[in-house]
Amino acid sequence: MNIFVCIKQVPDTETKITPNGDGTYIETSSIKWIMNPYDEFAVEQALLTKQANSGSTVTVVRVGGVKDTEALRTALAMGADDAILVESDDNLDSFMTAKALKGAIEKSGKTADVIFTGKQAIDDDCLQVPQLLAGMLNIPSVSVVVGCEEAGGAFTLKREVEGGALEVYEVKSPALIACNKGLNTPRYASLPGIMKAKRKPLAQHSLADVGVSDADRRVKYSNFQLPPEKPAGKKFEAMDEAVQASVVAEVVGLLRNEAKVI
């Protein structure tokens, strides 16, 4: 099987995020970059699928800046066979990213039997690339996958939806599977794996090489700002039975309309 995994490099979850001077993006100078956490589940599932199908290879693909290639090397250290980087320093939108990934996969010369991705990237939280990519390659996709069984290229996938319910899909390869937390336990890259990773092939392309240009941009961001400060805490007296019902009703209303947590 030719297995592909698409990964993204994103700011670490603990990183402080601040808008840059002109509000066109965030300050990136002191950011610690990590592999998008959801993509770790994708890499792990790709490796498990490889282990179950002898003779398979795992190719990991990333669209992003050249200065940090750690995420690709981590995937190689975990056990992927080779990597493809499409260089781009811009903040590409989902459409351009999907098109670049499609171009990179096609340029590899291998037909993808299955493509694993994370269900979303934790920087822009758009949740579009997996489905866009599948559509562009004309293959079926299933997202938010928390269960994956495979035999002879036929997948049985559990997709998590509202209310904690699970939709069980059956799909034959080629297919794209967007992974959610809980699908598996991503392995650590072993230290010998990290040392071996530098000898594995890493192909590099430009956006133009994979057929993507500025004309492909569809979404434009501006005016980055911090969210409004949380209002000061509100305290309500409710020792008196007479006011308890109205206090509770008011708090529930605030939870729904002000805090928006229910």
Next chain:
Amino acid sequence: MVNFDLSSEQKEIKEMAMKFAKNEMMPKAGEFDESGKMPMDILTKAWELGLVNTCIPPEFGGTGFTTLDSMIITEALAYGCLGMNTTLMANDLALLPIALGGNNEQKKRFLTPFTESYKIASFCLTEPGNGSDAAGLKTTIKEDGDHYVINGQKMWITNAGYADLFVIYCTTDPELKHKGISCIVLDDKNVAGLEIGAKEKKMGHRSSDTRAVTFTNVRIPKENLIGNLGDGWNLAKMTLDHSRPMVAASAVGGAQCALDHAVKYAKERVQFNKPIAGHQAIQLMIADMAMNVEASRLLVHKAAWLLDQGKSNTELASYAKAFAADKFMEVATDAVQIFGGYGYSNEYPVEKIMRDAKLIQIYEGTSQIQRLVIAKEIFSRS
């Protein structure tokens, strides 16, 4: 000129080791400190991921790390838990004499099995009556046909209760002091005459197994002698050039952990209407702690770099060990201070780190011995 950056590979190694330390070691550190049990699952997992036995050369199954790579790994494991790190690090302390002075047949016979499954080793130098005065050790080695016979007692031996391999420093004649010392490997823990003592109850590193070991006419085949009779002291010195920076690296990891805890707490704890991070008394302490951790790290890295360049590093190794250990004790004490009453409780992680820090000033050459080594090096130059 010198490059202070880690290579991108070293950054990945550090990141992976820290991830292991934070996810696997830190959550369990308090539990194993309290129970005093060996955390076999965690130790075995560390081995599976290649974090252990970093001194084994690639020709014998090792990964091929530089000395600096080893320091980075040790610092991260110590950040996770000093006790667990001592258990893992003790393997290198024991295997280094073999890696540095053994012949190829010995390296294959002793080192390679450590790359095939998780095995544990003990390094036996200290005795009940000889700690700092290591050259005065009394355990004897005598020839008997095609064996050597070992008699004596060792004390404070890390991993003794679990070791598959013992590397023993012994003497043909105590009067000869360092000239009489030899180094021999015992790879049969069921040999007659080997007695492992009870587990010692310690202030810190409590999950690490420490015991007395007694040898009564223990017979070891001659082919287990490393080098020749009388080569032991030089082997020990060569080993210390590697192991002292490694122990210093563990002090750096422990100190960094204590500092990180203190910084986080100082931002959260409010007194006199502001977080204590806003009070100068705390700011001054944190600044000193941070400077000392970074200075310790730089000494460790230079001591390791010298070895990787093929240069002598004995003096720097002692600088690193003495400085890092002493500063770790200060940093850990200050961390408890910053936590105040809560720091004194075992609900919070810093009291354990303070108890763990003390040992680093003692083992692998006390802070006082390190200073004598340094002074000797300096004065011998003029």
Next chain:
Amino acid sequence: MAKVLVFTEVTSDNVKSVTYEILGKLAGNDVDVAAVGQVPAGAVSELAKYGAANVHSLKGDNLDKYSPEGYANALKEFIGNGGYDYVFAGSTSLAKDLFPRLSGMFDAGMASEVTNFTMDGGTFAGTRPLFAGKCLAKVEIEGPKPHFVTVRPNALGMPSSESPAAGNAADASVAAGEIRAAIKEIIKGASEKLDLTEANIIVSGGRAMKEASNFKILDELADAIGATVGASRAAVDSGYAPHSMQVGQTGKTVAPSLYIACGISGAIQHLAGMRTSKCIVAINTDPDAPIFTKADYGIVGDLFQIVPILTEELKKIM
């Protein structure tokens, strides 16, 4: 003024409420609503009140269950014939999966999960959170039309006034086309509660719970809102709850959207475990309890009286 289609999903007797939130914001534009399946008559008249000119029920074979390809093929045809500038939907599980594929079929752009938007001069401009909500940004779409937008439920709020439109109900025939990934079965929501460290809503009890059996009232509250129940160290030490439920320095560290602390004083050890909760509600009889300095909404009252009232009130709105 823009020509807009709002895609909705049918519930037992209505359509998803986020649809009304979106209609409210689209007042003044030429708006149609469409769903796969039959839109109930009652919903049609409601939708008309809030601006739906036409309400289409899309019907065809193999569309009784969701499938990414089936719904995308069906909608592509329908949208293509309608000449829409924009296609909106609430960012439900279904729409989050459907809309990216659908937008790709039109080579068009999509703005995901906006929390607000304007349609000045018939042109969309939205606000959306990025970096897990640590940052907000303005988002605009360019390129081929129609443009696609999903909207976070509960972010806009229900419309405050009506803007009546014709509300013509009509069926439309659509084709699912080839479906390669199909649902074989649906497994209903598991009854086991999420682990504390994963839970989105947590209800915790403290020393004031007085007995283990009193945690029952917290279980009832938790059931009403799909929460997991936790406990403070004081409650665990007193034997009211097992250690596995403990939140705090020596227990679990949690980060839910909503944390309801019942009879918990807010000692520093407890705060260490839950301080990054997005929203904290505290119920305590002591107005000086430290927890009130961290709570977004504090209720000074007896939890044994307040919690049951809270459970009933929440059941009403969930």
